[in-house]
Amino acid sequence: MNMNKHWIKLKTLFAIAAVIITAALLSAEKQNDPVAQVSAYFRTQVDSLQGQVRLLREMLMTRAPQAQVQEAFLQSRLTYKRIESLVEYHFPETALKINGPNLLEAEVSEPEQPIYPTGFQVLEEVVFASDNWEPKAAIKEVDGLIFAVNRLKAQQANMSLTRSSVLDAIKLNLYRLITRGISGFDVPVALNSIPEARSTMRATVQLLNMFPEADQMHQSAQKTLQYLEQYTGDFNEFDRAVFVSKYVNPLCASMYQYQVDHAIPFVQTHNRAIAANAPHLFSEAAYDLSFYTPTGAPRPTAAIIDLGRQLFNDNRLSATGKRSCATCHMADKAFTDGLALNETIAGDRKLLRNTPTLLNAAYQPVQFLDSRVTFLEDQVHDVIANPAEMGGAFEHIVAAYTKDKVFRKSYQQAYGSNTVTAANIKYALAAYVRSLTAMNSPFDRYMRGDDQAMTAQEISGFNIFMGKAKCGTCHFMPAFNGSVPPYFEKMESEILGVPQTSDTLNAKLDLDSGKYHLYKIPHQLHSFKTTSVRNAAVTAPYMHNGVFATLREVIDFYNRGGGAGLGFELDNQTLPPDPLGLSEREKKDLEAFIGALTDTTSYKQKTIRL
Amino acid sequence: MKLKYYLSATIAFLLGGYCLHAQQPAFDCTKSTFRSVNEALKYKDCATILSLRIVKDEVLNPEIGQLVHLETVDLQKNSYRFLPESVGALLRLKSMIISNNHLKKLPEAVGNWKQIEFLQLDNNGLSDLPLSITAWKQLKTLDLSWNNFSSLQKEITSLKSIRLLEVSHNGLLNLPEQIGKLSTLEELDLTFNKLKALPKSFTRLDKLKSLDLGDNQLEVLPENIHQMKALKSINVNNNQLRTLPASVAKLKSLESLYLSNNQLQSLPESLFGMQHLRNIILVGNPISKETIDRLKKALPHTNIVF
Numbered sequence: 005m006n007m008n009k010h011w012i013k014l015k016t017l018f019a020i021a022a023v024i025i026t027a028a029l030l031s032a033e034k035q036n037d038p039v040a041q042v043s044a045y046f047r048t049q050v051d052s053l054q055g056q057v058r059l060l061r062e063m064l065m066t067r068a069p070q071a072q073v074q075e076a077f078l079q080s081r082l083t084y085k086r087i088e089s090l091v092e093y094h095f096p097e098t099a100l101k102i103n104g105p106n107l108l109e110a111e112v113s114e115p116e117q118p119i120y121p122t123g124f125q126v127l128e129e130v131v132f133a134s135d136n137w138e139p140k141a142a143i144k145e146v147d148g149l150i151f152a153v154n155r156l157k158a159q160q161a162n163m164s165l166t167r168s169s170v171l172d173a174i175k176l177n178l179y180r181l182i183t184r185g186i187s188g189f190d191v192p193v194a195l196n197s198i199p200e201a202r203s204t205m206r207a208t209v210q211l212l213n214m215f216p217e218a219d220q221m222h223q224s225a226q227k228t229l230q231y232l233e234q235y236t237g238d239f240n241e242f243d244r245a246v247f248v249s250k251y252v253n254p255l256c257a258s259m260y261q262y263q264v265d266h267a268i269p270f271v272q273t274h275n276r277a278i279a280a281n282a283p284h285l286f287s288e289a290a291y292d293l294s295f296y297t298p299t300g301a302p303r304p305t306a307a308i309i310d311l312g313r314q315l316f317n318d319n320r321l322s323a324t325g326k327r328s329c330a331t332c333h334m335a336d337k338a339f340t341d342g343l344a345l346n347e348t349i350a351g352d353r354k355l356l357r358n359t360p361t362l363l364n365a366a367y368q369p370v371q372f373l374d375s376r377v378t379f380l381e382d383q384v385h386d387v388i389a390n391p392a393e394m395g396g397a398f399e400h401i402v403a404a405y406t407k408d409k410v411f412r413k414s415y416q417q418a419y420g421s422n423t424v425t426a427a428n429i430k431y432a433l434a435a436y437v438r439s440l441t442a443m444n445s446p447f448d449r450y451m452r453g454d455d456q457a458m459t460a461q462e463i464s465g466f467n468i469f470m471g472k473a474k475c476g477t478c479h480f481m482p483a484f485n486g487s488v489p490p491y492f493e494k495m496e497s498e499i500l501g502v503p504q505t506s507d508t509l510n511a512k513l514d515l516d517s518g519k520y521h522l523y524k525i526p527h528q529l530h531s532f533k534t535t536s537v538r539n540a541a542v543t544a545p546y547m548h549n550g551v552f553a554t555l556r557e558v559i560d561f562y563n564r565g566g567g568a569g570l571g572f573e574l575d576n577q578t579l580p581p582d583p584l585g586l587s588e589r590e591k592k593d594l595e596a597f598i599g600a601l602t603d604t605t606s607y608k609q610k611t612i613r614l
Numbered sequence: 615m616k617l618k619y620y621l622s623a624t625i626a627f628l629l630g631g632y633c634l635h636a637q638q639p640a641f642d643c644t645k646s647t648f649r650s651v652n653e654a655l656k657y658k659d660c661a662t663i664l665s666l667r668i669v670k671d672e673v674l675n676p677e678i679g680q681l682v683h684l685e686t687v688d689l690q691k692n693s694y695r696f697l698p699e700s701v702g703a704l705l706r707l708k709s710m711i712i713s714n715n716h717l718k719k720l721p722e723a724v725g726n727w728k729q730i731e732f733l734q735l736d737n738n739g740l741s742d743l744p745l746s747i748t749a750w751k752q753l754k755t756l757d758l759s760w761n762n763f764s765s766l767q768k769e770i771t772s773l774k775s776i777r778l779l780e781v782s783h784n785g786l787l788n789l790p791e792q793i794g795k796l797s798t799l800e801e802l803d804l805t806f807n808k809l810k811a812l813p814k815s816f817t818r819l820d821k822l823k824s825l826d827l828g829d830n831q832l833e834v835l836p837e838n839i840h841q842m843k844a845l846k847s848i849n850v851n852n853n854q855l856r857t858l859p860a861s862v863a864k865l866k867s868l869e870s871l872y873l874s875n876n877q878l879q880s881l882p883e884s885l886f887g888m889q890h891l892r893n894i895i896l897v898g899n900p901i902s903k904e905t906i907d908r909l910k911k912a913l914p915h916t917n918i919v920f
Contacts, residue, residue, distance in 0.1 A: 097693035113737060113783065114758050136741045155670075164676060274695045274719050299719075299742045300767050376785055378741035382764035385787050389810060397811075398788075426791070427768070493718055522785075 038214040039165045042090070045211065047160060049087045054153050056080040057354070064139045070131070073142070077131045078196050080149075081124055085203035089177030089211070090170075091156060094163045101152040107578060108527040115525040122148040125190060137608045166261075168214070172271040172280055174211055175259055177204065178277070179490035181286050182248045187476040188239065191256040192580070198232070206231040215262070224258040227251060240472040245463045249451050255445035256284035266457075277369075277492035285489075286451035286482050293366050295493075298379045302419070303437035310335045310419040312436025314411070314427060316347010320404050321388050323395030324349055329433070331386070332359045338542040338604050339363055339440060344550030348392040355392060356516065358550035361543045363604070364536055366438040367483040370495045373532045373548045374519045381427075398426040442539055442603035443482070450600075452604055458600050465597025468590050473562070474580070475594075476552050479537045484601060486534025497531040498578045499513055502547045506557060511570040514549050527576045541599045555598060622842040644683075651675040659683065667691060667711075690714055690734075702726040706825050713737050713757070725749040736760050736780070748772035759783050759803070771795040782806050784828070794818030795904035805849070817841040828852055828872065840864035851875055851895070860884045875900050881905060886912040 060076045068076075084102060086093075092099040105153060106125040108118045127145040145459050183191055188197045189483040209225045212218065223416050228251040233244065260283040270281040282290035287548060302308060315321065316329045333339040339362040345354040357373050365371070371383035388396040405411050405424045412422055419428055445467070449457035458466070478498055480489050488495035497519050503511040513530070520529040532548045546552040552561065567574050568581030588595070648654035649669070654661040658680050665688040666674075672693045678684075679700025686709045693716040702723025707896045717738040717871040725746020732755045740761040748769050755778045763784040771792040773779075778801045786807035794815025801824040809830040817838045819825075825842070828851040835850065840861035847870040848862075855876040862868070863884030868891060875898035886909060894916055896906070906920050 095672050095693060097670070111737070159672075162673075162675065272699075273696065274721055298765075298767070300745050300769065377764040377787075378762055379764065382785075382787060385765070389787065399811075426788075 019094075036216065038167055038170065038216070039266070040390040041214040042170050042211060043163070044166055045214075045383070046087060046090050049083065049207075050153065050156050050160060053080065053083045054150075056083050057146060057149045057153055061143060061150065064143045064146060065474045067139060068133065070137050072195070073139070074131055077124075077127065078194060078199070079197065080205040081200060083125070085200050085205040087206065088180070092162070092180065093169065093173035093176065095156060095159060098152050098155055098159070102149060102219055105190070106192075108576075110525045110527070112523040112525070115523050118527060123152065125192070128191065128193050137521055147241070152155070168271050170211065171215075171259055171263060171268065174208055174488040175256055175280075178208065178252055178256055178489045181205075182244075182252050182285070182477070183481050183489040186242065186247065187470045187491070188474060189477040192474075196237055198235060198242055202229070202232045205232050212259075217266070218262050221255075221258045221262045224251075224255040228255050228352070229246050240384075240432070241468065242471060243467060244470045245450070245458075245466050245534060249453070253284040253286060253451065253453075275493065277487070278490065281599065286448060287413045288443075288452070288480070291367060291443075296369060296379070297364060297434075297438070298381055301381065301431055302426075304438060305418070307414075307418040308432050308435045309439045311414050312432035312434070312439075314414060315433050316436050316447040321394055321396050321399070321401060322349060323391075327394055333362050338539050340543045342544070344545050344553075349395050350392075357548050358545065360535060361539055362437050362440050363539050363543075364483065366441060366487075366494075367443075367487070367536070368485060368495060368533075369487055369493050370533065373535070374522060375495055375497060376522055380437050380488065381430040384433045384437075398429070401429065444605075445538065446600040448482075448603070458555050461593050461596040462600040463597075465593035465595070465600070468586070468594050469597055472590065473559075473584055473586060473594060475537070475562070476577075478534050483536055484538050485536035492504050495533055497528065497533050499529070499531045499567075499574060500561075500579045501530070501546075501570065501574050501577050502532075502549060502561075503551060503567070503570055503572075504549070506551055506553065508570060511572070513567060513572045513574070514551070516548060518548070529576065530574070531576075531578070537598055538601045539604060541595075541602050542604060555595050556591065559586070559594055563591070651678050651681070654681050654684075662686065664688070674698055674701070676700045682706065685709065685729075687711070697721055697724070699723045705729070706731065708752075710734070720744050722746045728752070731755070731775075733757070742767060743770065745769050751775060754778065754902060756780070766790050766793075768792050774798065777801065779803070785790045790818070791814050797821060800824070800844070802826065812836055820844060823847070823867075825849065835859050835862070837861060843867065846870070848872065858882050858885065865889050866890065867892065871895070881909065885909075889913065889915070891916045894919070 055408070056076070057080055059353055060073070060080055063073050063076055083305060090400070091102065102123045103125065104121055104123055106121045106129060108120065110118050122145065127142060127149065181201060183585070185199050185201050185204060188195050191197055191200060205228055209229050212221055212225045215221070231247060231251050249587065262279065265549060273280065277292060278285060278290050278293040279292045284290070319325050319328045320593045323330060327349050332341045341359045344358060347353070348355060360373070365380065371377050371380060377383050377386060388394045391515060402424050405415070412424070415424055416422055418432060446457045446462065478486060478496060480487060488494045488496060502514045504514045517529055519531045540555060544553060546558045552558045562579070563584045563586045565581040565583050566579040567577055620761045641689055643657045643660035647665050648661050648662045649665060651664070654664050655677060661681050662683055663686045664684055665669060667688045668691040674689070674694050674697055678699035679698070682703055684704050685706050687704070687707060688711045690711045691714040694717060696717065697720060699721045702721065703726070705726055706729055707727045708729050709735040710727070710730060713734045714737040715742055717734055719740070720743060724744060726749070728749050728816040729752055730750050731752050733753060734757040736757045737760040737797060740758065741763060751774050753773050754775050756773065756776060757780040759780045759782040761784050763781060764787050766781070766786070766789060768790045771790055773796060776799055779796070779799060780803045781920060782803045782805040784807055786804065786809055788809065789812065791813045792815060793813055794817070796819060799819050799822050802819070802822055803826040805826045805828040808828050809827070809832055811832070817836045819842055821844050822842050823844050823846045825847065826849045827844060828849045830853050832850060832853040832855060834855065835858065837859045838861060839859050843865065844867060845855060845865050846867050848868065849872040851872045851874040853876050855873070855878055858878065860882040863882065868888070870893040871891060872895045874895050878901055880901065884903065897919055901920065906918070909917055
């Protein structure tokens with residue numbers, strides 16, 4: 005009996021010990037679990053950000069000197085940068101409220117109701133105003149910030165973190181850093197971009213260190229941070245070419261390798277132009293062009309692309325039978341016509357806008373200078389059916405091709421069917437245009453590790469493009485168009501104040517209303533899609549009306565602050581009106597860099613990587 | 615002892631009475647509206663109605679996929695940019711409202727909503743739909759207004775039960791050739807698009823009662839429009855019509871004809887015999903006074919606005 009009692013006691017003790025040991029093990033495991041650590045890190049940093057913005061408010065309330073407020077503002081931003089990756093990933097709307105661009109928005113169903121921007125970038129303009137320091141206006145903005153940060157705190161329990169999502173968020177933030185961070189996009193007045201890049205990288209190192217067995221990834225992140233820590237120069241002098249190609253790209257690649265080695269699945273999502281499993285932003289297969297393709301479009305086989313090429317050169321698509329797509333998009337002119345404005349099919353007047361190149365048209369979330377359609381298939385329809393451009397009627401086009409035995413043979417090869425349809429004609433034409441990719445320029449090769457691919461002058465031009473000249477704040481890498489990183493699903497339009505003629509002494513504003521005509525949103529008057537700078541060296545003339553004949557004219561236009569520099573009083577010019585102060589050498593370097601974005605060879609390929 | 619007993623009984627009675635008054639109506643999980651995914655997850659075996667309307671949510675909790683008994687979901691006015699694939703697990707869904715979000719695409723998994731009858735997707739940024747929509751055989755109402763559609767895929771013509779289709783305020787350049795296959799359609803709203811023509815099969819929509827084509831760029835209506843014999847109302851305000859097909863007069867159910875702001879100089883003779891027409895709106899057309907006077911005489915019981 006006693007033995008039994010003793011045994012029960014022992015068993016109880018053993019059970020208690022087992023529970024304690026298990027709990028300790030679980031706790032240790034939790035401590036080592038990157039997801040739990042990231043979660044704890046986020047909570048701490050949000051608390052810290054909350055403290056910072058409250059302090060900022062306190063300083064404004066007690067009328068602290070502007071310089072002190074500025075310092076507190078910059079500190080708050082540095083703190084935000086420590087969690088930017090996670091906020092942007094899990095709370096995109098709150099991220100917009102905290103650090104969205106200082107631009108008006110509007111719902112298309114309520115064009116007269118502007119949605120005013122909020123957050124750091126609005127506050128920055130108030131806090132760094134050189135005159136009329138108005139703490140009251142700043143308080144209002146800080147209140148908005150406090151509200152957004154409180155919201156983060158309230159919502160943080162809803163973050164569903166996994167190792168995959170954390171690595172994905174960090175990588176997207178590295179893309180954000182090299183496209184928007186170091187270009188001055190989100191701190192345009194204070195230009196505190198390099199210290200902010202340091203903060204981003206410190207956070208990146210800290211977060212990546214939470215992942216075990218990741219020596220290479222940790223070393224790569226540490227090196228990237230060191231590069232930034234050791235930099236002592238200013239915003240303009242920062243060597244972005246080296247930073248991106250030698251540090252950030254290899255870091256992204258090491259993260260990719262880590263995921264592969266540890267079988268951490270890449271995030272599967274349908275809302276991504278850059279594949280989650282791309283080693284880095286400039287990798288050859290980084291873009292998933294199907295993102296910009298309508299659901300249901302057939303896979304672009306060589307036969308479909310060939311059919312598209314035939315159609316592209318076929319006059320029967322037009323009402324007069326005398327104009328094909330190639331009439332205005334000439335292959336030997338990089339798929340432009342070299343004219344400021346072409347003529348209507350009737351030849352009675354000029355068309356409204358400059359003929360754009362089709363090279364890399366596939367890398368855009370919208371088509372046309374006013375962004376009126378999403379897919380190339382619809383762009384094809386619009387141009388063919390436009391009475392001024394081609395005046396074609398698909399009913400007649402389908403009938404004509406149905407009677408053409410030679411065409412039907414190619415069609416059969418492409419689609420495995422003899423029944424000609426308008427939809428398949430559009431698919432083929434769009435597939436051909438999508439095959440006109442040009443993403444293997446000297447710049448691309450440099451970014452993929454070929455140090456010799458760009459000259460010193462071109463590299464200098466890149467650094468000016470991404471720094472002092474601020475071109476990169478609208479022409480986002482890697483497509484160098486207005487599609488906004490890191491998701492590349494939204495296309496920006498800008499109001500530049502483009503003149504009617506190149507006569508800068510008697511400049512008159514071009515009156516094309518641009519995107520405004522779509523929904524009559526007042527602040528979109530005269531706004532146009534930001535087109536790609538790739539191949540700009542061979543696609544003159546420039547701007548929506550072809551007003552500038554040379555790249556130098558374009559650079560001079562921006563250098564003087566766009567339309568504002570020409571004396572136009574445009575309330576809604578989105579291009580900063582301040583002169584850039586570029587020297588002659590800097591302009592030459594910029595031109596050289598733009599030349600290094602030229603790739604007119606790839607369109608000859610018959611297939612497309614997808 | 616007795617006193618103690620009575621006292622206890624009295625207290626029990628009073629407490630019982632109190633509890634009786636305080637008693638809440640019985641909680642019926644299937645009829646309750648849950649206001650968050652987490653709350654509903656506690657009743658995941660029975661939660662039927664979920665409303666996240668205007669909760670300013672940014673990313674839809676993927677665990678919504680565990681709520682497999684959901685039949686009614688309202689996600690209106692949030693900031694969703696995408697829906698998680700897990701929404702495909704909501705196999706019993708009948709009604710879904712996702713208006714006023716920021717969706718650019720829908721996941722293919724929505725094709726699993728085989729019971730869906732009512733779907734509002736207005737005020738998003740959609741340009742296309744997944745191919746899997748062909749599985750929405752029960753869908754009666756689909757609202758795609760205020761999106762970015764420039765065209766509709768042919769798959770939309772597989773909606774075998776559709777009665778109301780709203781695609782107003784998009785940028786539609788054309789309609790699918792097979793649109794006539796929507797043989798159950800009763801109301802079609804295509805206002806504020808960029809349609810220049812209608813496909814041949816359009817007149818096969820013979821159950822259509824209300825046709826809204828206002829604010830497009832149409833130059834003609836189909837000659838055989840009389841085949842759409844259920845039509846009660848036609849709105850073609852603000853187009854570029856120069857003529858009307860004579861066969862419009864054969865539409866015996868037609869009550870209202872909205873023709874404002876077109877280029878009509880004359881009206882087909884047959885129209886002067888449409889005694890059943892209640893309203894005809896002709897504002898903003900270059901029609902002569904003589905023609906209007908003659909119309910007034912011919913249709914004395916019709917409200918003619920010119």
